[in-house]
Amino acid sequence: MNVTVFGATGAIGQLVVADLLVAGHTVTAYARNVGKVPSTWRQDVRLIVGEITDAAVIDQAVTSADAIISALGPSIDRKATGLPLIEGTRLIIEAMKRHGVERFIGNGTPSILDKRDKPNLQQTLIGFMARNLLGRAYREMLGMSDLIMNSGLDWTIVRFSAPKDGPARGVNRYGFFGTDKIGMAVTRADIAAFTAAQLTDDRFHNAAPAISN
Template sequence: MKIALFGGTGPTGRYIIEEALRKGYKLSVYTRGAGKLSAFGDRIEVIVGDLNNREAIKACVTGADAVISALGPNKQKAQEKRPVMRGVRTIISVMEELSVRRLIQISTASYRDPKDGFDLRSRGLATMFKLLAHNAYDDIKATAELVSNSHLDWSLVRIPFLKDGPATAQVDVGWYGRTKLGMKLSRGNLAKFLVGQVTAKEFVRAAPGIADRS
């Protein structure tokens, strides 16, 4: 099986690539700079382009069985509003054209799943994030809404604060307000969960929250 990965050069990307290769997947990774992936040599296919380049995105998705998007707002000021949402919109359009149905997208508690209960802590953090980084909050929320309204077999994986570290397999997965979810998650555990969702069916068209088990 083949995974098309977007956001593979971000802080979590290396963990996702290593986990996918460990599981025996073929991998095409989309990036604006191929040099950032040179350590992986010929073990992965590298496609160079930006999120406005539909043809390059199509080249990355062609032949894939699933798409993992680790795209998120970066610290640089974007020249256009909602850059991640715009990029994911093009990815979804390409997936529909190529009949690739499985999309796994990283998100946050900014998006509410219908299965969520009331959870003061996650709502408080989302509100604080909205006040401190309104544009990033708006982009993440708009991206999640775009994905959830698509006709794809999508999953939104909602994450807390990320930290560098390997997979321990000790995670809690569920719904805010109904499942005990901590506020930290190792990038290794996130990568393991994301890659696992390529074939898993439990969270298709759902947005589980995930956190390290405390």
């Protein structure tokens, strides 16, 4: 498939790109900072550089794609201002609709609610901490997710709580809060692998599965 990855130079985004290449997909990487582009990409990745609020460049990145993967995540820097990822997500969705691209796969946190969730302490505490400690990032994450979930696209949002570095260990727990047993920690390598796998995994269309090791 032809896959465009937004947030491609981030810690998870780079791993998503690597997994897609190994799987034989053709990758377009959307990057804001050329200095973060891995030298290992070389000619294997089509690179497009632009701001996440640049409608014309986003449109160029979406053209000819079969699917979009977004590894975008809000900054947790307390000095950060505005909600640029909400606007960027809106522009991505608009470009997808113009070009007839239906599949969107993104990342999120347990603060995002799925209709399959049942209230439980774990998710409640995570949401409480996000609202009170990282209010701007919390609003941005929810705003992005609301746009995606109400877009009419074929979407999947992969939720996780405590990403960490290290080799892949396998996503041993996945599903929905209050129904399935979900842990906290998960490696970024496993997040990336699970995210990339949603291109061919049909279990979680229009759903937000939570994952952990």
